[in-house]
Amino acid sequence: MNETKKKLLYASLVIGPLAFIFITLFIGRYPVSIPVVAQILWCKFTFSTCNLPDIYQTLVWDIRMPRAILGALVGGSLAVSGAAFQGLFRNPLVSSGILGVTSGAGFGAALAIILFHAATVPIYISAFLFGGLAVLLSFLIGRVYNTTPVIMLVLGGTIVSSVFSALISFTKYVADPTNELPSIVFWLMGSLASARYQDIVIAGLPMVVGIVGLVAVRWRINVLSMGDKEAHTLGINTKMNKGIVIVCATLATAGAVCVSGIIGWVGLVIPHIGRMLVGNDNRVLIPTSLSLGACFLILVDNLGRIITGSEIPLGILTALVGGPFFVYLLKSTKGGGW
Amino acid sequence: MPLLEVQNINFGYDQRDVLKDISFQVNKGEIFFLLGPNGCGKTTLLDCVLGLLRPRNGNIHLNGTNINGIKPESIARQVAYVPQSHxxxxxxxxxxxxxxxxxxxxxxxxxxxxxxxxxxxxxxxxxxxxxxxxxxxxxxxxxxxxxxxxxxxxxxxTPLIVMDEPTAHLDFKHELVIMETIVDLVRETGLSILMATHFPNHAFYFENNDIATRVTLMNDNRFLRAGSPTEVLSEDNLKLIYNINARVVSYPIDLDHELRQVIPISTNN
Structure with missing residues (x-):
């Protein structure tokens, strides 16, 4: 890839999500015109007061804006940690939930719903902690032989995921079917509907830390994908580097899952769409996945809001929208060399 | 000072010994061959040199530095690795x-x-x-x-490259391409190479090309013989290591070069 092309690519990776966030401000049941949006953005960024009705400000700045930002963060986090895990585990079928973070967070949320009756902050904290706990358990299982061979980690993740899935079923079974059970089910289907700036601050911190970390070590992921033995002889401390990737990807995914619920598909397929577009070099693939994931989730969330009168959960739409798009790309790029 | 110096190393998993009291050195511009039957410990020895496995005792010095406890990046600047199959x-x-x-x-x-x-x-x-x-x-x-x-x-x-059967799975021509490439590299850059192989003729190939070549025959986790290919790869030694009957033949290719090769005959005693 030559320099001009590279600059163009990186520029579009930054502009893409910003454009999607901007478009989101107009989308919804209540129409808002371009001058109004421009005026609100101007007032907010210059900290001056607007002479517009409160309803516009609430709609554009307090409802649509945080939702779009959260969508970008969640989509980016899931996609980027999926791409990192695929490289680390040398397996294209791996997703961001491979070490059990998703099931763990799901159980944490379900438990909090039963214990605290759907107060949001305890749900975030519980989901985040159990997500982290699940990854820690997978890691400990993978360390049985004192090293952390990749295959043992995957096995550990599979075991931990299935245990937490069983625990999720158990919480559903004991939940009060009139109010708790629907909350659990809706949470598990994924949604950005609860987005407020407060949520962005709480969950955004681990997501941003995780994303920044993965972007920083992205070239090392190339080397790790050569396998432990070769990576070591190439001069890499494999234990430490694997640890950094796992911690960053877990922070990003757990941060995403705890506010949005379980959104499948993004962490598995967005990295592959990235591969078809820019190749396998993680130096380019990681930023591309980040940007594509952000755009994709904002797009899907907008569709979910406008297709029908009531919102369609994200976890349902990601696959329905993304599947055909994936097949189209597969055909037009001939799969990118697989 | 030798580029690589291995002093009396032992290695094993639990009760099973894989390497017993191994010592050798590789000098600059030299190619050193490890030959021996499957399971004799060649790959384990290479893994020790690469810092992937830690010997129970004994020392490995790369360019004068003991590799025990130094960082992977320091080892990787002294020795590179070409795997058998990637x-x-x-x-x-x-x-x-x-x-x-x-x-x-x-x-x-x-x-x-x-x-x-x-x-x-x-x-x-x-x-x-x-x-x-x-x-x-x-x-x-x-x-x-x-x-x-x-x-x-x-x-x-790096001044040293470790190769583990670099021509395994290759066809007749590409095996030769790899050999020629290595000969050129050693000549032009003064590299040293430590190579595990199953083919005695590889060692002869380098000796025939006037590269400083040494061979060691491994069996039962220890070194049995070491020296130049002509000394070590004799019909008696091949019988001892592999239990096969073989002939070492020599064919003149021009006035002052001859091509030495091992021809395996039979496995009967």
Whole structure:
């Protein structure tokens, strides 16, 4: 890839999500015109007061804006940690939930719903902690032989995921079917509907830390994908580097899952769409996945809001929208060399 | 000072000994062959030299530094590795693969620089595959793939390269291509090579090309014989190690060169 092309690519990776966030401000049941949006953005960024009705400000700045930002963060986090895990585990079928973070967070949320009756902050904290706990358990299982061979980690993740899935079923079974059970089910289907700036601050911190970390070590992921033995002889401390990737990807995914619920598909397929577009070099693939994931989730969330009168959960739409798009790309790029 | 000095190392898993009291050294510009039957400990010995396994006792010095407890990047600047077969996962370009040879020079949060890219091009040119640089390495033939692995080792800029049966799975021609490439590299760059192989004729090939060559015969986890190919690869020694009947023949190719080869005859006693 030559320099001009590279600059163009990186520029579009930054502009893409910003454009999607901007478009989101107009989308919804209540129409808002371009001058109004421009005026609100101007007032907010210059900290001056607007002479517009409160309803516009609430709609554009307090409802649509945080939702779009959260969508970008969640989509980016899931996609980027999926791409990192695929490289680390040398397996294209791996997703961001491979070490059990998703099931763990799901159980944490379900438990909090039963214990605290759907107060949001305890749900975030519980989901985040159990997500982290699940990854820690997978890691400990993978360390049985004192090293952390990749295959043992995957096995550990599979075991931990299935245990937490069983625990999720158990919480559903004991939940009060009139109010708790629907909350659990809706949470598990994924949604950005609860987005407020407060949520962005709480969950955004681990997501941003995780994303920044993965972007920083992205070239090392190339080397790790050569396998432990070769990576070591190439001069890499494999234990430490694997640890950094796992911690960053877990922070990003757990941060995403705890506010949005379980959104499948993004962490598995967005990295592959990235591969078809820019190749396998993680130096380019990681930023591309980040940007594509952000755009994709904002797009899907907008569709979910406008297709029908009531919102369609994200976890349902990601696959329905993304599947055909994936097949189209597969055909037009001939799969990118697989 | 020898480039690599291995002093009385022992290695084993639990009760089972894999290496018993092994000592040898590799000098600059020399190629050192490890020969021996399957399971005699060749790969384990290479793994010890690469710092992947830690011997129970004994010392390994690379360029005068004991490798025990030093960082992987320090070892990787002294010794590079060409694997027997590389398991391909993602379709990286040839350039991206060779670039990974620079890992030990690049910081944790850094990416390769222009200088690293120049070293990669140089390494590709040295093994004669510069024209393949933008190809996906998953689409290369076995021989080309092995040349990419050698280029990656060269990009590490080490004085020593460890090769574990680098011609396994290659066809007749590509085996020769790899051998010729290694001969040229040793001649032009003064590299040293430590190679495990199953073919005694590989050692003769280098000796026939006037490269400083030494061979050691391993059996039952220890060194039995060591010396020049002509001394060590005798009919008696091949019988001792592999329990086969073989002839060592010599064929004059020009006035002052002869080509020495082992011809296996039978496994009967």
């Amino acid at each position: 398991e391909k996962t993602f379709p990286y370009t040839v350039r991206d693969i060779v670039l990974m040879g620079r890992a030990s020079y690049i910081g944790l949060f850094a990416s390769p620089s222009e200088e690293d890219m120049a070293i990669v091009e140089e390494a590709l040119a040295l093994v004669g595959i510069l024209h393949l640089r933008d190809r996906r390495y998953t689409q290369l033939s076995g021989g080309e793939g092995q040349l990419v692995m050698i280029a990656r080792a060269l990009a590490q800029k």
